Amino acid sequence: MTGTSVSHSSTARAVQFESFGGPEALRIREVPVPEAGAGQLRVRVTAAGLNPMDWFMTSDADTAARFGLSLPCGFGTDYAGVVDQVGAGVTGFAVGDRVFGGALSRAVADYVLVDAAGTIAVGGDAHHTPDGVDDRTAATLAIAGCTAAAALAVIAPGAGDTVLVGGAGGGVGVFAVQLARMAGARVIGTGSASSADALRSLGAEPVEYGGGLVDRVRALAPHGVTAAMDLHGTDTVAAARELGVPDERITAIAARVEGITSANGANAAPGAIEEIAGQVADGRIRVPIAATFPVEQIRAAVELQAGRHVHGKVVVEL
Missing domain, CATH: 3.90.180.10 (Medium-chain alcohol dehydrogenases, catalytic domain)
Structure with a gap:
């Protein structure tokens, strides 16, 4: 018809x-x-x-x-x-x-x-x-939601995890932070100084990116970081490795790093975007x-x- x-x-x-x-x-x-x-x-x-x-x-x-x-x-x-x-x-x-x-x-x-x-x-x-x-x-x-879902699937965060999210205030980060929090994880999100309030509103603990990132994360999470998502480049991958996060619990979306599983929205699980849309509709994702x-x-x-x-x-x- x-x-x-x-x-x-x-x-x-x-x-x-x-x-x-x-x-x-x-x-x-x-x-x-x-x-x-x-x-x-x-x-x-x-x-x-x-x-x-x-x-x-x-x-x-x-x-x-x-x-x-x-x-x-x-x-x-x-x-x-x-x-x-x-x-x-x-x-x-x-x-x-x-x-x-x-x-x-x-x-x-x-x-x-x-x-x-x-x-x-x-x-x-x-x-x-x-x-x-x-x-x-x-x-x-569509793009940000599917990419965030694919990144979450790689690192599988849950209760007891502390997840470092690089570029947490960007389009994918908006979804990734909230999905990780919904899974029960603590989230530390990198961003500029001006993004701190926006990151807190999503449920992340803000940390400024750039030189000294590892030391700042250690001060926030003295018991360590257990997983990481780099949503911008490779700096968060490097920081996560220095913090002792195993490669299998690190993912990146904007760069390919040897030993790290990249996340691509095309690989999001069937139904992932419908689930995210439903979570937006019922107010669980903003x-x-x-x-x-x-x-x-x-x-x-x-x-x-x-x-x-x-x-x-x-x-x-x-």
Whole structure:
């Protein structure tokens, strides 16, 4: 069964790159409204959440090619909105359903096509947005939530653990800290001095990153650290090793380190993102949104997010 859009326009807006680069290369273009094919959903996007991977993937042609991207190229991966058209053979979704998910480097657009049975990287995916979760919040869940869930699965924190989380105030850290706390662990989170209150509000004990990190962590946790997640680079991996954490209880998401199991959102357990969305709906997980921008200010939104100093998520509204 195929639904029809409430819009009668034949064109829509999409943020695109005509040449790879930074925020200055982003353009808002008028494009034809896509039609849902067999197995697809067309979603009228209302909000798109930004992630570091968005601008990393499109920074240059070689990096883009590693992700299968070519010009002209869309931008952004996390989205939320309303099903606008249902392709043949699709079950479980209907026109008017609120959904969220990921569509690799094409989410910041009025409309996005996703495969009803796809993945973020292949075809895009869609999940029903729970009642009680607004679209701005739903648009922050897919990439960060799946990545945090995958990181937690590597180190398996529980009661009695003290977990060191590097980059705890970032988009993935927001989820990782709260998931680790829900599992019963004590969490020490690294961040800038200005992020201390934000980290405390998530349930982490803040510690400033940079030189002397190991000594500061030892002062906070004289009985030791038992697990660690590096959500920014490799500094937390090095600190955790110096603190005696075994490699099998250390993970990283933004770098590969020999002996350390990397966490990738694509490897999150089936149902992990639905579980996280449910925890957001019932108030067990809080998603701080640092800023929202209209799509016309996409460059400013990306500049803020790419600065890596924002506490919480950045969302673009369409």
